[in-house]
Amino acid sequence: MQTLNIVIIAVYLLSMLLFGWWGRRRTQGSSDYLLAGRRLGPLLYTGTMSAVVLGGASTVGGVGLGYVHGISGMWLVTAIGVGVLALSLLFAPVLQRLKIYTVSQMLTLRYGSEATQVSSIVMLAYTLMLAATSTGAYASIFVVLFGWDRWLAIVVGGAIVLAYSVIGGMWSITLADMAQFLIMTLGMFVLMLPISLSQAGGLGSMQERLSAEFFDIGGMGLQSIITYFVIYTLGLLIGQDIWQRVFTARSPEVARWGGTAAGIYVILYGVAGALIGMAAAVVLPGIEVKDDVFASVALQMLPIGLGGLALAAAVAAMMSTASGALIAAATVARADVVPLIRGILAGRRPATLDAEAARREADQEISEAQRFEEDVDSNRWWVLGLGVFVLVLAVMVPDVVAALTIAYDILVGGLMVAIIGGLVWSRGTGAGAAWSMLAGTVGTLATMITLEVQGDEPFAGVYANEPIYVGLIASAVVYVVVSLLTRPTHPTVLEAWRRRRAEGGEEFIPGSSVTATTPH
Numbered sequence: 001m002q003t004l005n006i007v008i009i010a011v012y013l014l015s016m017l018l019f020g021w022w023g024r025r026r027t028q029g030s031s032d033y034l035l036a037g038r039r040l041g042p043l044l045y046t047g048t049m050s051a052v053v054l055g056g057a058s059t060v061g062g063v064g065l066g067y068v069h070g071i072s073g074m075w076l077v078t079a080i081g082v083g084v085l086a087l088s089l090l091f092a093p094v095l096q097r098l099k100i101y102t103v104s105q106m107l108t109l110r111y112g113s114e115a116t117q118v119s120s121i122v123m124l125a126y127t128l129m130l131a132a133t134s135t136g137a138y139a140s141i142f143v144v145l146f147g148w149d150r151w152l153a154i155v156v157g158g159a160i161v162l163a164y165s166v167i168g169g170m171w172s173i174t175l176a177d178m179a180q181f182l183i184m185t186l187g188m189f190v191l192m193l194p195i196s197l198s199q200a201g202g203l204g205s206m207q208e209r210l211s212a213e214f215f216d217i218g219g220m221g222l223q224s225i226i227t228y229f230v231i232y233t234l235g236l237l238i239g240q241d242i243w244q245r246v247f248t249a250r251s252p253e254v255a256r257w258g259g260t261a262a263g264i265y266v267i268l269y270g271v272a273g274a275l276i277g278m279a280a281a282v283v284l285p286g287i288e289v290k291d292d293v294f295a296s297v298a299l300q301m302l303p304i305g306l307g308g309l310a311l312a313a314a315v316a317a318m319m320s321t322a323s324g325a326l327i328a329a330a331t332v333a334r335a336d337v338v339p340l341i342r343g344i345l346a347g348r349r350p351a352t353l354d355a356e357a358a359r360r361e362a363d364q365e366i367s368e369a370q371r372f373e374e375d376v377d378s379n380r381w382w383v384l385g386l387g388v389f390v391l392v393l394a395v396m397v398p399d400v401v402a403a404l405t406i407a408y409d410i411l412v413g414g415l416m417v418a419i420i421g422g423l424v425w426s427r428g429t430g431a432g433a434a435w436s437m438l439a440g441t442v443g444t445l446a447t448m449i450t451l452e453v454q455g456d457e458p459f460a461g462v463y464a465n466e467p468i469y470v471g472l473i474a475s476a477v478v479y480v481v482v483s484l485l486t487r488p489t490h491p492t493v494l495e496a497w498r499r500r501r502a503e504g505g506e507e508f509i510p511g512s513s514v515t516a517t518t519p520h
Contacts (some may be wrong), residue, residue, distance in 0.1 A: 005299070006145060008308030009315065012183070013160050016319070019176040023168020033169030033376050034101060034331050039250040040174065045258035047181035048174045049245050050265050053080050053236065054184065055321030056137035059314050062270055063297065064290030066277020070214025072225070073277055077270025079228040081263045083236025088259025091423055093252030094501045095243060103240050103419060104336040109500065110422040112493035113430025114343075119415050119437060120336030123240045126411050127329035128390060129404035130241065134322035135161070135394040138315050144295060145311065151395045157319075158394070162387040165323045166380050170248060173323045180316030184269075187313025191306050192297060193272045196279035199301055209282050227465050234412045238419045241321075241328040326390060330382040402462050409448065409462075413471020414441035417479045425483075426494065432483030440475030444468065 027033050040048065058077045065073030100106055103123055107116035135158050142153035164172045200206050206214075213219045236242055249255035280287070280297050287293050298310040397403070417440060418433035447470040452461030461467065488494075 004305045005308030005311060008305065009145060009312055012312045012315065013157070015179070016160050016164055016176055019179070020164030020167035020172045022175055023164070023170075023172025025168075026171045027169055027376060030376060030379055032171060033379050034327065035244065036170040036174045036248040038096075038099070038248060040248045040254065040258075041250060042254050042258045042261070044174060044178055045245075045249050045254050046261045046265070048177040048248070049084065049242075049259055049262040050269075051177035051181045051184065051317070051320035052241060052245055052324040053084055053262070053266060053321075054269060054317050055134055056314070056318040058266075058269065059184070059188070059273065059317040060137070060291055060294040062273030063277045063280070063294040064292075065220070066274035067281050067287065067293040068277070068290050069220040069274075070210065070216065070278055070281075071271075071274050072217055072219035074267075074270040074274040075220065075225045076228050076232065077273060078267050079225075079232040080236060081266030081270060082229065083233035083263075084242075084259055084266055085263035086233065087237050087242065087246070088256055088263060091237070092246045092249070092255035092259050094423065095246045096249050096252050096255040097501055097503070099500075100247065101244075101335050102332050103238065103243055103415075104332070106243075107418065107422060107433060110489075110497050111428070111430035111433050112490055113434065115430060115434035116418065116437070117336055117340045118434070119418070120332050120340060122407065122410050122415060122441070124329055124332045124337050126404075126407040127240055127325045127332060128386065128393070129407045131322050131325035131329060131387075131390045132393045132397075133404050134318050134325065135390060138318035138322070139394070141295065141311060141315055141318075154391060154394050157315075158322075158387070158391040161319050161323050161326070162384065162391070165326055165387065166384045169376075169379065169383070170244075170327060173320075173327060174248065176323065177320050180320045183309070183316045184313045187310040187316075188269060188272050188276070191302060192276050192310050192313075195306070196276045196283070196297055196301055200279035200282040206278060206282055210278065214278055214281070223465075230465065230468055231408060231412065234416055235408055238411065238416055239328075240332055241324045244328050244331060245324070322390075326387055327383060329386050329390075330379065333386060334379065334382045402459050405462050406445075406448070409444050409467050409471065410441050413444035413468045414438075414475060416440075416472065417475040421479055426498075427483055427488060428479065429483045429486045429489055431486040432479045432481075435482045436475040436479035439478040440471040443474035444471030447471070 026037070028037075031037055054077070058080060062073060062077045065076055067073070095106070098106060098109065100109065102120065104117050104120040107119060108114065135154055139150060139153035139157050142148055142157055143150055146153070148156070164176055168175075197203070197206075201209075218225065246255050246259070249258060276297060277293055280293050280301070283301055284293075284296055287296055294314055295311065298307040298314075302310055414437050418428075418436050421428045421436075422433060444467045447467040448461040448464070450461065451464045451466060452459070455461055455464075489497075
């Protein structure tokens with residue numbers, strides 16, 4: 001009975017491999033491989049930004065929340081959409097003009113200090129865990145649909161994502177994301193939403209058959225809503241996987257308005273998911289696990305074939321997040337983490353850079369930039385190696401959500417203040433940024449451990465909200481105090497930063513401490 005649905009999913013998976021070869025033809029250098037040549041127009045940019053932020057939590061989780069909480073189930077995805085809107089309207093044009101590859105490079109450019117490169121360790125952990133959780137999410141659908149063992153579902157699905165990511169890099173991922181964006185739109189807005197509402201008798205019938213709480217916009221509780229905005233909105237502002245998509249835009253205008261369109265789309269996606277969940281509560285009552293609601297709607301409420309397309313939409317959402325996180329992890333590892341570890345092993349202490357140091361190293365850095373740009377094969381090996389690691393992690397650790405939560409908490413609690421502070425406050429210094437990251441990270445982890453020890457349930461501290469709050473407050477206080485007590489950022493470095501963010505510049509050199517375009 002479900003043969004047609006299975007065939008549709010299989011065809012979709014095989015078609016993803018074609019994007020690898022298509023993307024390979026457009027890849028000439030590292031900028032093409034890691035950032036799609038920095039030349040995506042509005043349509044491709046909007047599609048790929050929407051696809052990368054809408055993963056399993058947004059699609060499967062959003063419908064499940066609607067099933068349990070009604071219309072207020074939209075808040076998780078809405079928080080993600082607000083994060084995309086804030087990033088696009090406030091910071092994306094500046095980030096696009098910087099011509100960088102990673103978040104850590106932005107910190108180095110802004111503060112002129114190598115000490116901020118330690119942020120790359122946290123970013124690498126975050127992107128790897130995000131890739132692993134997304135891999136496990138789409139594998140769970142394969143387990144139900146094909147009857148495979150979990151390890152086989154991870155290996156087969158992961159191999160497909162890994163293949164098109166390794167072969168064509170960001171161009172392949174962008175083309176695949178655009179196809180996935182169209183499938184997600186078709187699955188959610190054209191198929192699942194109208195059909196599920198029709199089977200539930202429309203909104204009028206749903207109001208008669210569901211309790212009033214289902215139509216309360218704040219029904220899930222203020223604390224839960226605030227938590228979504230703290231975790232997802234703030235996390236969207238500073239995640240490497242999201243920034244890397246901003247870097248693919250061909251102009252600041254595309255980054256701003258294409259991202260704004262994506263943010264609006266994401267919010268509408270969240271509303272649609274909540275309504276689908278509410279309709280399912282009428283037609284399919286009694287589902288015990290909320291994450292099973294999406295598949296139940298696809299298989300039981302949609303006609304054969306259309307249900308397969310809806311399931312393909314869920315798989316598409318998860319694969320987009322997984323591939324985006326994977327190439328982000330590879331970029332951070334090669335551009336930031338390896339040079340950082342190499343410097344530590346060589347006994348070189350982090351330096352505070354000035355214009356004179358920049359001029360002395362300029363010729364050497366230009367040569368390094370050319371080698372990086374031409375060395376696409378090394379990038380492929382990094383994506384392959386980390387991709388295999390992600391598959392092994394997803395197989396060996398069935399539940400990596402706790403690890404992802406820890407990485408997310410440190411990302412927001414430890415790094416957010418230094419990153420956003422550097423973008424909005426010119427008096428912030430490298431010392432202030434470095435110490436704020438340390439204070440935020442320690443505060444986050446210490447609070448988490450304390451709550452874990454005191455809690456009655458496993459992972460009580462990991463899933464609590466307090467660690468992020470403590471980390472943010474500690475980080476903000478230390479950032480301001482240390483910045484005011486230390487020498488301001490070197491005027492020439494600060495002037496180079498202001499000029500670059502206003503006018504743009506040449507490619508930042510991955511693995512080097514400064515940009516070759518620091519003014520003389």
